[in-house]
Amino acid sequence: MTAADVRTERGTHREQREHVAALHSYLTRYQLVTWTSGNVSERVPGEDLFVIKGSGVEYDELTWEGITVCDLDGNAVDGVKRPSSDTDAHAYVYRNLPEVNGQVHTHSPYATAWAARAEEIPCVLTAMADEFGGPIPVGPFALIGDDSIGRGIVETLSVSRSPAVLMRNHGVFTIGPSAKAAVKAAVMTEDVARTVHFSRQLGEPLLIDQDDVDKLYARYQNVYGQ
Ligand SMILES: [Zn+2]
Secondary structure: OOOOOOOOOOOOOHHHHHHHHHHHHHHHHOOOOOOOOOEEEEEOOOOOEEEEEEOOOOHHHOOHHHEEEEEOOOOEEEOOOOEOOOHHHHHHHHHHOOOOOEEEEEOOHHHHHHHHOOOOEOOOOHHHHHHHOOOEOEEOOOOOOOOHHHHHHHHHHOOOOOOEEEEOOOEEEEEEOOHHHHHHHHHHHHHHHHHHHHHHHHOOOOOOOHHHHHHHHHHHHHHHOO
């Protein structure tokens, strides 16, 4: 344990911390993360709290104890690890988007390659219309350490149906009604980023008409939505 680790361990919210720790296995399974980067968080139902991966915790040794409980200002209230360095961004999103109960952040390679060029991923696949309801948008350049990443996520996703945003020069942030839904959005973001990239190598992918995007999105959200 380093001096930077917090020492407020009380072992609360253990079941939810186990659940969120387990969800991180999707990030490694789908190769969305390298070393200790990336994180999953989830709002604690009925309390002004959320749980998030601890900073610098390696995926192979991630158990419930590697998940820290934070208040909505991003302060650790229970856990043995300092919360992820992305905690301020997650906290800002939970404070400003009450319908969001889960978030994921990754630097997954294909999607982050689009983010590095600040180019949105155009809606050229029916699976994109289903899941994202249109293109996956780009958010502003923002430095870590204050609310600017969180503000960029909220501003970009407030005017988009997409549950994912490519933060410029940084990576992927996704939101959802649960942590699992945000994980799915992160997995699908990388999947479509890769496929549209491949398509680009062959020529210009064809946009789906807005009318058809709307129909696909409405149908999918009705059948599979919450
Ligand atoms: Zn990051």
